[in-house]
Amino acid sequence: MTNGSDAIVEIAGLSIATLGGKRVIDDLSIEILAGENRALVGESGSGKTTLALALMGRIRSGLVHETGTIFVDGADVLSLKGSSLRRYRAETVSWLSQDPALSLTPHMTVRALLSESVPMDDEDALGLLGRVGLSGVKGLLDRKPRSLSGGQRRRVAIAKAIASKPRVLILDEPTAGLDGATADEVVATIKGICAESGMSVVAITHDLDVAGKFAESVTVLKEGCVLETVSHSELMNNPGTDYARKLVDAQRLERRPGDEMDSSAGAPVFSASSFDVVTPDGKVATRNAAFSINHGRGLSLFGPSGSGKSTIVRAITGERPAERGSVALDLGDGGMHVLAPSFKDRSQTELAAVQMVPQDPATSLNPALCVDTQLSRAVRRVHPRWSRKEVKERVSELLALVRLPDEIKHQYPRSLSGGQAQRVAIARALAHEPKVLVCDESTSALDPTTQKDILDTLNQLKRDEGLALVVVTHAERVARYTCEEEIAVPFEG
Structure with missing residues (x-):
């Protein structure tokens, strides 16, 4: 196969199996156009990560490539070796992992991290960091990952992933663990940069809402097979398979008639009063809070x-005592026991x-x-x-x-x-x-x-x-x- 169409990614008849012969990817074919954003969704074990790693030219240990081809920007990915594979990973594709800590070498400064793929001077590095929302952070280039906040590490990881201006950016659960507002910021940052540069995005995610924010089209995978590739709105409003419908129903977490929670309240089992909790960085989490939980x-x-x-x-469990206040617990002997602040x-x-x-x-x-x-x-x-x-x-x-x-x-x-x-x-x-x-x-x-x-x-x-x-x-x-x-x-x- 040659990349003679408008596709940047062409996967044809791909099968990847365990050493015992069980197929993790089963005769899979996908085409992604240049500049297109595509989301891969499915349950754990559906083959999303195995497929994404194959796009990087990597077949995980314990798996074998049986049949099929992967072409990315004209490169026969699974035939690349040595320096050709390293050049492909440096120039054509880039990977942004779910956990920035996995992609940022802890002993390297931000300056060194950004220069790993493409050498750049401080002015270019600061410009790149500004594009991902890190303008004006004092001494940023000389700082190491451990001295950055979680949000800053994630943005540095984004900057590192796009530094080489790849044709395809692969995102592995890019918003996992983030609240809605922060996730929206990350999505907007990545989409804006990719739109400017014409990058294609392949987003692996279990969150169908995130899939819709990243991608125009969504490919649903089950047991290594493509069930459907449709627009996000069509998937959410008219899923074409029972499996896709199950994903949509689970995403919405809608209760069926008869599943309502029991509104009757048992006796209190735990209570907190006059609770003042301050985070390690001095932010007030609660001030004079009072709450209780019933059986x-x-x-x-x-x-x-x-x-x-x-x-x-941590204050409830006693790992980090509250600044003020107390917690009490019913131990089953008919009364509430005030707990010591520290476990x-x-x-x-x-x-x-x-x-x-x-x-x-x-x-x-x-x-x-x-x-x-x-x-x-x-x-x-x-x-x-x-x-x-x-x-x-x-x-x-x-x-x-x-x-x-x-x-x-x-x-x-x-x-x-x-x-x-x-x-x-x-x-x-x-x-x-x-x-x-x-x-x-x-x-x-x-x-x-x-x-x-x-x-x-x-x-x-x-x-x-x-x-x-x-x-x-x-x-x-x-x-x-x-x-x-x-x-x-x-x-x-």
Whole structure:
């Protein structure tokens, strides 16, 4: 094939399989025009990232290229080797990863990072940084990534990705973890630059709203196959397949008749009063706040990135005590117990009663231990005198509570999908038999259908187990789907 059409990307009959022969990409063909922005959407495991890496000329370890071709701007990508491949990656395509920390070498200055692909003087570097919204930051060129804020790192990563003026920019979940306003800024910055330079954008995302902001057309992938390529409006209003319809329904998080949350309130299980919380950089997250959570209810801490949501959670759990105020907890003995400000001074019973489920289970699950061992250890902390049989039965109960098959207990975290790992993290928290479960952006990195499954699980636990939820999120639809009450952060009492 030669690139004789207006297409900048031509993929024909591409198949990529595991060493065991299972196809991850199955006879896939896609054409992207010069200057076109295309979004690739689908559930985890649909082949989005494998396809995007193939566009970079990379076949991941454990996979093999079986058939098909990829041409980008006339280059036969999968035949490139050595210096030709390095030149292709430097001049024709560029990759912007989900986490800027992965693309910015920590010991290099911003000046050195921007000059990696294309040598440039300070004036050009500052001009490039200005284009991505970093004008006037004192000493920016001499700073290293660790001295930059999260937003600044992301913008430096964007500048680095476009420094070589590539023909195709590949974005891997470019707005994951960002609140709506910040995500809109990132989208506008990238789209503006690409429109000026005529770059084509390939955006990998599980967020259909983000797909519509980036791209004119959306390709829906399932199990390595293209189901449809349509405009974003057509996808949202008239999906052509049951699978696409499921993605759209999950994105909207709409409740069906009979799924409404129970409006009846149980007794209070947790309360905070006269709560003053200040972030590490001195920003007020709450001032004189007072709130409570009842058994079987949900409370959302809703606000943009950097507003102080996670700082409030750290104050609740005692990781970083509040400036002023107190928190109290019902431990099941008929009264509210005022908790010590610091977790170091709380009893084991008090610590077990408030459990956290983090955004990324990889930060909390031990990669060296199988699921069974991790859950069994958590159960034994609560019931040290239980027999092996009793512990084993409880582990099976916990897996059933989070809708996981019993056989998954023999697997290790590395072999779990993102949704499975998050469910295991929830099960481990439940092993401590908590009164309050705190979910800190626990579904923000998941695809819509997996996210909805996790949220449905949390709602069921709230309804059937009487669990109180604190849901930290910047997504209003997640807050409304899981919680009866909401606190907008920052909060001024």
